[in-house]
Amino acid sequence: MWIERLTLKDFRCFYGEHSLTFSTDESRNVTLIHAENGVGKTTLLNALLWCFYGKLTEKFERRDDLVNLDAREAGRTSAFVEVLFSHNNNRYRARRHTKGGAGDREFVVMRLDAGSNVPVSNPDMFINSVIPEDMAGHFLFDGEHAEVFLGEENRAGIREAVQDILGCSLVRTAIQDLTETATHFRRQAPTSRATAGLEETNRRIDALVEQAAEAEKARDALDADVQHVEQRIADIEAQLRNSTAAKQLQAQRDKATAQLESARRRKREANDAVLKWFSEDGRYLVSTRLSELALESLDQKEMKGRLPAPYNEELVHDLLEAHRCICQRELTVGTPPYEAVQSLLQKAANATLRDRIKKVQTVLNQFKRERPKAPGRLEDANRRVLQADSDIATLERDIEDVSIKLRGIDFDDIAEREKRRNELRREANLKRESIGSFNHRIDQAGREIESLKRELEQLARNDKEARTFLVRSNFCERLKGRLERELKEDERAARGVLRTSIERILAKTSRKHFRLRLSEDYSVSLVNEAGTPLAKSGGENQLLGLAFTAALVEFAKLRQNAEGHKLLRGTIAPLVLDSPFGQLDEDYRGTTASYVPQMAGQVVMLLSRSQCSPPVMDALKDRVGEEYVIVRHNKDKRESRPPETRQFHGRTIETARFGADFDGSTLEQVTQL
Amino acid sequence: MSDTKDDNLHAQRDDRVIEEIIELQREFYFEKKGRQTERRQRLRQLIERSIGSEGDK
Numbered sequence: 001m002w003i004e005r006l007t008l009k010d011f012r013c014f015y016g017e018h019s020l021t022f023s024t025d026e027s028r029n030v031t032l033i034h035a036e037n038g039v040g041k042t043t044l045l046n047a048l049l050w051c052f053y054g055k056l057t058e059k060f061e062r063r064d065d066l067v068n069l070d071a072r073e074a075g076r077t078s079a080f081v082e083v084l085f086s087h088n089n090n091r092y093r094a095r096r097h098t099k100g101g102a103g104d105r106e107f108v109v110m111r112l113d114a115g116s117n118v119p120v121s122n123p124d125m126f127i128n129s130v131i132p133e134d135m136a137g138h139f140l141f142d143g144e145h146a147e148v149f150l151g152e153e154n155r156a157g158i159r160e161a162v163q164d165i166l167g168c169s170l171v172r173t174a175i176q177d178l179t180e181t182a183t184h185f186r187r188q189a190p191t192s193r194a195t196a197g198l199e200e201t202n203r204r205i206d207a208l209v210e211q212a213a214e215a216e217k218a219r220d221a222l223d224a225d226v227q228h229v230e231q232r233i234a235d236i237e238a239q240l241r242n243s244t245a246a247k248q249l250q251a252q253r254d255k256a257t258a259q260l261e262s263a264r265r266r267k268r269e270a271n272d273a274v275l276k277w278f279s280e281d282g283r284y285l286v287s288t289r290l291s292e293l294a295l296e297s298l299d300q301k302e303m304k305g306r307l308p309a310p311y312n313e314e315l316v317h318d319l320l321e322a323h324r325c326i327c328q329r330e331l332t333v334g335t336p337p338y339e340a341v342q343s344l345l346q347k348a349a350n351a352t353l354r355d356r357i358k359k360v361q362t363v364l365n366q367f368k369r370e371r372p373k374a375p376g377r378l379e380d381a382n383r384r385v386l387q388a389d390s391d392i393a394t395l396e397r398d399i400e401d402v403s404i405k406l407r408g409i410d411f412d413d414i415a416e417r418e419k420r421r422n423e424l425r426r427e428a429n430l431k432r433e434s435i436g437s438f439n440h441r442i443d444q445a446g447r448e449i450e451s452l453k454r455e456l457e458q459l460a461r462n463d464k465e466a467r468t469f470l471v472r473s474n475f476c477e478r479l480k481g482r483l484e485r486e487l488k489e490d491e492r493a494a495r496g497v498l499r500t501s502i503e504r505i506l507a508k509t510s511r512k513h514f515r516l517r518l519s520e521d522y523s524v525s526l527v528n529e530a531g532t533p534l535a536k537s538g539g540e541n542q543l544l545g546l547a548f549t550a551a552l553v554e555f556a557k558l559r560q561n562a563e564g565h566k567l568l569r570g571t572i573a574p575l576v577l578d579s580p581f582g583q584l585d586e587d588y589r590g591t592t593a594s595y596v597p598q599m600a601g602q603v604v605m606l607l608s609r610s611q612c613s614p615p616v617m618d619a620l621k622d623r624v625g626e627e628y629v630i631v632r633h634n635k636d637k638r639e640s641r642p643p644e645t646r647q648f649h650g651r652t653i654e655t656a657r658f659g660a661d662f663d664g665s666t667l668e669q670v671t672q673l
Numbered sequence: 674m675s676d677t678k679d680d681n682l683h684a685q686r687d688d689r690v691i692e693e694i695i696e697l698q699r700e701f702y703f704e705k706k707g708r709q710t711e712r713r714q715r716l717r718q719l720i721e722r723s724i725g726s727e728g729d730k
Contacts, residue, residue, distance in 0.1 A: 125703040170698040177716050178694070184717065468724075475724050479691055566695050568702075 001130050001573050002602050004091075005084040008047055010071035012079075013040045015633075015664035020044075022574070022604060023625025024086075030597050030623045031604045034612065034646065035630040036655065040665040041606045044630075045578055049140050051081040051096045052127050054107065066098050070662040087130050093117070094127065131573045134164040138552050139573040139600075156220070158548075159491075159522040165552045166494045167559065167568030171487050175480055182476035183209075189460060189469035198459050198466060205452045212445035219438035222431050227523055229428045236421045246406055246414050253402040258530055260395040267388035273381035281374040284367050295364040298357065313350040316341065483566075490567065492520070494555065501551035502544075509591045510543060524548075542584055546592060549575070550599040557600075575600035581611045590615030597623040609646065627671045629653055633660035648672075690723045 002024050009017040022031045035041040046056045056063050067079045082095040091112040099106060109123035120126045131139065138161060163172065186205070191198045240250040319341055323331045331338040406418040460466035499518045506516065514526040526544070559570025577596065581589045593616040597603055607616075629648065638658035645654050648670035697719065701712045 122704060124706065128703055170695050170702055173702070173712075174691075174694050174698050177698075177713055180713060181716050181720060184713075185720070472720050472724050476720060479687060479694070482687065483691065565692060565699075 001085050001087045001571070003048075003083060003085045003574050003604075005082075006044070006047060007082040007084075008079075009081075010068040010076055010079040011047055011081055012043045012066060012068060013665045014043065015068045015070050015662040015666075018667045020628055020667050021626055021669075022602065024602065025625040026601065028623055028625030029600075029602050030620060031602075031626040031628075032620065032624050033604065033606045033628045033630065034609070034648075034655075034670075035606055036608050036632075036644075039630045039632045039655075041578055041608075041630070043665075044606065045140055045576055047081045048083065048576065049136065051083050051094055052131070053133050053136060054096060055133075068662075068664055070664060092120070094123065131571050132164075132167060132169065132568050134169050135167070135556060135568075135571060136573070138165060138549065138556070140576045156522075158518075158524060161548070161552060162491060162494050162498065162522070163487075165556050165559070165570065166490060167562070167570065168487060168490070169568060171483055171566050175483050175487070178476045178480035178483070182473045182480065185469045185473035185476065186456070189456070189466040189473075190463070191466075198456065201452050201456050201459065205449055205456075208445045208449050208452070212442050212449070215438045215441045215445070219435055219442065222435050222438070223521075226428050226431045226435065229424050229431070231525075233421055233424050233428070236417050236424070239417060240406070240414065240421075243414055246409060246418075249402050249406050253399055254530075256395050256398045256402065260392060260399065263388050263391040263395060267385060267392065270381050270384035270388055274378065274385065277374070277378045277381055281370070281377055284371045284374045288367075288371060291364050291367040295361070295368065298361060298364070311344060311348055313345065313348040316344050316348050486566070495520075497555055497558070498548075498551045501554050502547045505547040505550050505595065506543070509547070509588070509595050510540065516544075542580075542582060543588060543592065546577075546580055546596075546599075549577075550595075553600050572601055574602035574604055576604040576606070578606045579608060579611055580605065581607075581616060586613055586615050589613055590619050593619035596620075624672075627669070628667050629655060629670050631666050631668055632656045633662060633664055633666060634658050635660055635663050686723065690719070693719055693723075 003022045004024060005019055005021050007017065007019045008014045020031075020033070023029060033041070033044065035044075042057070042060060046060050050056055050066075067077065071079070078098045080095055080097045082093060084091070084093050086092070092109055093112060094107070094109045096107045107123050109120040109126055110117035111120060127133075183206075187202055189198055189202070237250060237254075240246040241254075243250075319325060320331065320338070323333075323338075325331055325337065325341060329337055331341055403418060403422060407415050409415055409418075457467075457470055460470050495518050499516055502516050502518075506514070514528055517523075517525045517527050524544070526540070553573075553575055556570035557572050559567075560572055562569050580596065581592060584592060589611075596605065597620070605620075627648065629646065631653065632655065634657065636658055641656075641658065643654060644656040645652050647653075649672040651670060653668060653670060694716065697712065697715055701708060
């Protein structure tokens with residue numbers, strides 16, 4: 001979608017009808033809108049959202065009060081927003097009226113077809129197919145959007161964003177619906193004499209599901225707290241790293257911490273090896289005598305021709321059927337010779353028996369072969385556990401020594417910072433313990449639920465109707481499980497694409513070299529080459545937010561022709577950025593401003609005077625195709641207020657006017673000619 | 674052998690039902706937004722129809 005023009009009539013602070021033409025020139029793809037606080041930047045952004053989806057951003061105040069006050073005083077009762085746009089080589093006009101403004105139809109979309117307007121039959125559906133509503137928020141970016149990605153605290157928000165752009169809406173609701181439907185069917189199973197206890201078991205399952213959900217909520221909140229505390233620890237460590245007195249000690253601690261992590265990993269691996277030994281190699285020793293005797297016995301019997309027997313089943317059957325022995329004696333049914341030959345069948349060898357004996361011999365020979373090696377493997381694993389334990393103890397002591405030394409440094413506020421760091425570390429550890437306990441509760445509830453479900457199945461065994469409902473419920477659970485697994489896999493792939501994009505964008509815009517860590521649980525952090533989390537300044541957080549948005553937009557474009565029926569296709573849409581440079585310093589602003597035009601085909605930027613610093617304007621000057629300023633009109637007299645003016649390409653524009661006929665805003669085009 | 678055959682039949686049925694569920698979600702996402710009760714009612718019917726009264730043997 002490319003937006004060509006936005007028209008507002010009596011919409012919030014815009015009194016009367018106003019239009020804004022967006023640049024559709026690919027080489028000058030930026031439309032710049034200058035606006036100070038409180039003059040209508042957020043209204044413009046909300047006008048687009050409202051026109052397309054009838055919704056407003058969360059922080060938009062007086063949401064039900066959309067008609068301009070002076071327009072109402074003048075007797076007008078409705079407002080509208082109209083967007084002229086092109087999509088897939090067609091041009092459209094979407095218009096939404098406030099309630100009662102245009103008869104029954106508040107929202108219409110017309111296709112402009114050779115001079116005539118052809119109404120689109122289902123406008124909501126059409127707009128959703130152009131930009132799915134869930135994706136729209138990531139294009140119409142209200143400045144606060146970046147907060148979602150700040151630091152590591154909002155994993156849920158990040159996950160939702162990735163899922164939105166991945167087009168998971170259908171799968172997400174399908175999973176929710178299947179969960180609800182599985183519960184519905186489970187509860188529907190009727191209780192009868194044959195299924196007494198069904199109701200009680202169902203109640204217990206419901207209670208456990210609720211407990212698990214509450215525990216998950218509490219755990220997630222604690223998890224977010226831990227991430228927050230860890231970020232504060234990383235901040236303090238960065239300060240210590242930058243302080244001359246503490247630099248060496250902190251470097252020593254960084255090194256010891258990395259080694260400690262590695263020793264802990266080695267210990268885990270060695271412990272796993274010990275456990276593996278017990279489950280795999282232990283049997284070679286435990287069964288020494290038994291396997292020796294068995295192999296010996298098999299070998300002896302084989303040597304004596306007893307096992308397998310020297311004659312096979314097929315031969316005995318042939319003799320009995322032919323009624324003649326090998327010695328040519330006649331075998332008549334019921335006679336002692338016939339029965340003597342028939343009795344051979346009890347010991348006769350057949351293909352299955354021969355195969356089994358072969359397999360037993362192979363296993364016993366393996367036991368014999370592996371037995372001498374097994375003790376060595378256990379000793380080696382135990383030695384590795386001991387070595388790792390010893391390393392861990394030494395490194396923990398080293399780290400504690402560094403901490404004591406840091407606390408002992410009696411200048412600046414290093415000691416205080418170190419003390420605070422240790423307090424935070426203790427806080428994080430305590431919270432982690434609570435997380436562990438919640439996880440344990442969740443696991444336990446999960447196991448109990450599974451066991452109760454098995455109990456339900458047992459109870460329903462004697463009642464066909466109850467069984468049918470449980471089968472339906474289990475069917476829903478199975479389909480849900482499959483969708484969840486597939487979604488997880490799609491998300492994993494999406495994270496990989498996004499991580500690469502963000503790293504590339506940060507490499508272009510940031511002055512530091514770092515890698516992005518976007519884990520499976522959606523925690524985001526910047527780390528150095530050694531994997532140590534780095535403290536981020538406010539500006540870097542904002543940069544990360546912008547990089548994330550840019551990566552999402554890029555991913556949506558990449559997915560515009562995606563195949564497959566489960567995920568919605570991506571889209572190309574204009575990117576609207578409201579005050580994107582807030583916390584960036586001048587150098588970052590310049591670098592970022594030169595990157596912003598590359599973030600999407602069409603970019604709209606709303607900037608206040610303070611954001612239009614020389615590096616920003618210099619970076620944008622050759623990319624701006626249209627430029628507007630929002631002018632504020634006031635009915636009040638100017639009195640002692642100083643004039644508020646701005647210069648645009650040699651024109652002086654008064655941005656706050658007094659003694660006007662209305663209170664509200666207008667748009668003035670200031671594009672360089 | 675017959676177990677494998679049953680597994681394949683189940684997998685094919687699961688594929689088909691998942692496809693139908695997604696189609697249902699698509700219909701409501703684009704055309705009948707916000708009508709959750711109706712959507713879930715349709716899903717129940719779809720499951721009942723797919724699994725039959727005898728259940729998943």
